[in-house]
Amino acid sequence: MSKKRKRPVAAPPEPVVDASNSNLDGEILQQEDNAAIRSKGKGGGGGILTDKLFSDLPISDLTARAIADMNYTHLTQIQARSIPHLMLGSDVMASAKTGSGKTLAFLIPAIELLHKLRFSPRNGTGVIVLCPTRELAIQTHNVAKELMKYYHSQTVGYVIGGIDLRGEANQLAKGINVLVATPGRLLDHMQKNKSFKYGCLKCLIIDEADRILEENFEEHVREIFKRLPRKDRQTVLFSATQTKKVEDFAKLTFGEKEERQRKLVYVGVDDHESKATVKGLKQGYCVIPSERRFLVLYSFLKKTLARKKKVMVFFSSCNSVKFHAQLLNLIQICYDIHGQLKQHQRTSTFFKFHKAQHGILLCTNVAARGLDIPDVDYIVQYDPPDEPKDYIHRVGRTARGDNGKGSAILFLLPKELQMLIHLKAANISLSEYAFREELVPKLQTYLENIVCGNYILNQSAKEAYRSYLLSYKSHCMKDIFDIHRLDLTGASKSEPGPGEQCIETSKEEEIKRW
Numbered sequence: 001m002s003k004k005r006k007r008p009v010a011a012p013p014e015p016v017v018d019a020s021n022s023n024l025d026g027e028i029l030q031q032e033d034n035a036a037i038r039s040k041g042k043g044g045g046g047g048i049l050t051d052k053l054f055s056d057l058p059i060s061d062l063t064a065r066a067i068a069d070m071n072y073t074h075l076t077q078i079q080a081r082s083i084p085h086l087m088l089g090s091d092v093m094a095s096a097k098t099g100s101g102k103t104l105a106f107l108i109p110a111i112e113l114l115h116k117l118r119f120s121p122r123n124g125t126g127v128i129v130l131c132p133t134r135e136l137a138i139q140t141h142n143v144a145k146e147l148m149k150y151y152h153s154q155t156v157g158y159v160i161g162g163i164d165l166r167g168e169a170n171q172l173a174k175g176i177n178v179l180v181a182t183p184g185r186l187l188d189h190m191q192k193n194k195s196f197k198y199g200c201l202k203c204l205i206i207d208e209a210d211r212i213l214e215e216n217f218e219e220h221v222r223e224i225f226k227r228l229p230r231k232d233r234q235t236v237l238f239s240a241t242q243t244k245k246v247e248d249f250a251k252l253t254f255g256e257k258e259e260r261q262r263k264l265v266y267v268g269v270d271d272h273e274s275k276a277t278v279k280g281l282k283q284g285y286c287v288i289p290s291e292r293r294f295l296v297l298y299s300f301l302k303k304t305l306a307r308k309k310k311v312m313v314f315f316s317s318c319n320s321v322k323f324h325a326q327l328l329n330l331i332q333i334c335y336d337i338h339g340q341l342k343q344h345q346r347t348s349t350f351f352k353f354h355k356a357q358h359g360i361l362l363c364t365n366v367a368a369r370g371l372d373i374p375d376v377d378y379i380v381q382y383d384p385p386d387e388p389k390d391y392i393h394r395v396g397r398t399a400r401g402d403n404g405k406g407s408a409i410l411f412l413l414p415k416e417l418q419m420l421i422h423l424k425a426a427n428i429s430l431s432e433y434a435f436r437e438e439l440v441p442k443l444q445t446y447l448e449n450i451v452c453g454n455y456i457l458n459q460s461a462k463e464a465y466r467s468y469l470l471s472y473k474s475h476c477m478k479d480i481f482d483i484h485r486l487d488l489t490g491a492s493k494s495e496p497g498p499g500e501q502c503i504e505t506s507k508e509e510e511i512k513r514w
């Protein structure tokens with residue numbers, strides 16, 4: 001007889017917590033100097049604006065009016081330093097911190113270029129912007145659309161995975177001049193869609209270039225490059241974290257002996273800075289034993305929500321996001337984004353959280369790069385990132401734009417403390433926050449009972465726990481994140497539920513089996 005599946009039901013009221021450990025009004029995380037992490041305040045911002053005015057740029061009236069409508073008057077540093085080179089037609093490789101205005105820096109010259117060339121839909125695609133994630137592509141498309149709102153003869157659109165290929169093909173057949181795309185889907189159209197015209201391409205922009213050139217995109221990008229016209233094509237690479245790989249790629253793309261190589265301009269706004277993250281970001285770490293992690297997170301979220309804050313929490317796997325969202329949704333509404341969701345769910349969640357005044361978004365690294373969500377107060381890294389670069393992009397979702405402010409907290413197990421050395425080497429310094437044991441709510445058994453009593457939650461907990469161990473095992477910093485030294489009993493409590501029961505064989509055997 002098949003087991004009847006139960007849907008998660010609303011949780012019974014929490015047990016009365018002894019007032020002495022009723023953390024919920026106290027500061028669960030406290031900085032050593034006694035100043036608990038706080039969110040946005042006034043004054044002393046990032047100072048990314050220059051005294052250069054958009055009104056002094058040699059751009060068309062149409063673009064200038066759109067920029068004025070967006071209420072931008074002064075250029076940011078990356079805009080002031082890269083736009084002149086881009087408008088001269090140089091190939092540019094540019095780097096500037098998160099939230100510093102790179103999107104306008106590459107879009108304005110690209111739109112101007114097509115305007116000057118009098119591009120129209122029948123010319124096909126003249127500019128391609130490659131983005132690593134679908135949400136970032138949608139966001140970049142929306143900015144381009146706003147900038148082009150007074151243009152009547154040039155068109156803008158996007159093609160991304162998870163959306164009907166035929167619908168996109170129809171749009172491409174009509175002619176999309178500025179096309180924002182994810183690499184896999186762009187290649188799909190290049191291979192399968194004869195009505196996609198890109199023979200007149202004038203500019204290729206690769207946003208988050210270091211990510212796009214990583215292993216999982218490399219093959220796609222290589223194929224895309226083979227198909228794109230090279231003659232008279234400008235190539236532009238932007239990111240907050242440029243790598244040697246991007247440099248090598250630039251050399252390869254432009255060709256050592258080609259004339260273009262001589263025109264490659266490098267713009268590094270923060271090259272001489274001693275900090276890899278922005279000024280308005282307050283960042284710290286907290287060492288928390290495995291078995292307390294979820295309870296600390298729960299308390300923290302409850303408290304920040306009571307103060308009407310906007311929080312993003314990063315996990316290492318889709319299954320972890322899914323399970324924690326199901327569990328937290330019994331207690332408190334939260335949003336979640338990960339790669340296992342259907343695209344329409346991802347897009348709708350992204351826009352809901354974008355618009356929300358306060359709330360929680362649980363996510364994987366799919367939301368780590370480029371997303372410009374207004375007024376995020378806190379970034380919590382429940383699971384540590386794979387490498388410093390990922391750390392920089394995750395925390396970059398707060399403290400954005402001029403005078404942006406925000407806070408970030410990294411959860412570490414005692415054995416993971418050495419990660420701070422790697423972060424320090426990448427110019428990231430974190431303050432220490434102590435968590436107060438006496439304020440941790442005594443809810444573990446209560447939560448475990450909820451999870452074990454509900455089939456769906458129970459299954460999700462098992463999957464989340466397995467995924468947590470798998471991602472631990474595949475972590476880049478193997479010397480620190482050593483699965484053989486991980487306390488499995490404690491780890492299972494950080495995903496409250498059946499935990500270790502889902503590992504039936506001995507620890508070593510099970511790990512080897514994976």
Ligand SMILES: Nc1ncnc2c1ncn2[C@@H]1O[C@H](COP(=O)(O)OP(=O)(O)OP(=O)(O)O)[C@@H](O)[C@H]1O
Pocket residue numbers: 049072073074075076079096097098099100101102103104239240369370371372396400401402
């Ligand atoms: N000239 C400007 N004046 C004021 N605000 C600006 C200006 N240019 C951009 N911004 C704002 O700064 C914020 C960050 O911009 P953007 O998303 O382009 O950053 P980014 O450098 O691409 O960040 P990331 O590296 O995270 O992708 C946006 O909210 C944008 O509206």
